[in-house]
């Protein structure tokens with residue numbers, strides 16, 4: 407290294423803002439219930455490497471920065487607390503921040519989810535069996551859930567896709583043919599509505615997928631950005647296609663009973679970084 411490059415190297419070290427875990431002021435709640443989500447937020451100066459992750463409950467997800475002044479960024483990290491999340495004290499980490507990374511504890515409280523007995527026709531039950539086509543569908547859905555768009559496409563509170571009657575809650579366990587389905591919990595909210603009624607985008611976003619799946623039926627998936635995805639299953643018709651931009655309240659399809667559904671309803675799901683949370687909790691608490 408020449409004297410000049412060495413001086414330049416020292417200058418870079420001096421000029422690049424750094425933050426140690428000790429100086430980070432994180433706003434985060436200390437407890438959450440199964441089915442909810444948590445938000446962590448904090449400010450930093452512009453950083454050399456504008457990449458920060460939030461690690462919680464075994465998953466790692468990106469945090470996203472918003473400039474709030476010429477030399478200040480506000481970061482927001484979201485994490486799902488699914489129905490089957492481990493309860494008790496759980497550690498989170500914000501990295502890369504210091505060594506060890508900035509960390510803390512969130513207490514996860516148990517939520518008692520109802521158990522529902524389900525009756526399905528043989529024809530619908532057959533759709534639950536796996537097959538090659540279904541494996542491909544599962545792979546595709548998993549891939550879509552990995553979508554992380556830095557642009558925030560939603561504004562204000564999310565809305566219900568149809569008014570409808572709540573027929574099944576998030577987190578419900580199910581008994582089918584007298585047997586409790588192992589490792590299963592209902593990953594969305596079922597809203598019963600008349601066949602053919604319009605259903606609406608819960609908030610602004612981009613259509614990730616609008617196609618027919620074996621179990622889900624005609625399903626529309628919307629990417630709202632920053633790891634938030636909403637989905638709408640069992641549609642009788644879909645009026646959007648992959649890549650379309652939609653606004654909050656825009657019609658995206660019609661209510662139906664395609665896929666595994668015994669009556670016309672919308673299965674409405676909200677996923678945070680690929681993990682389903684309680685849509686009712688999200689509707690009342692979604693960050694603006």
Ligand SMILES: [Zn+2]
Nearest residue numbers: 594595596673
């Ligand atoms: Zn459902």
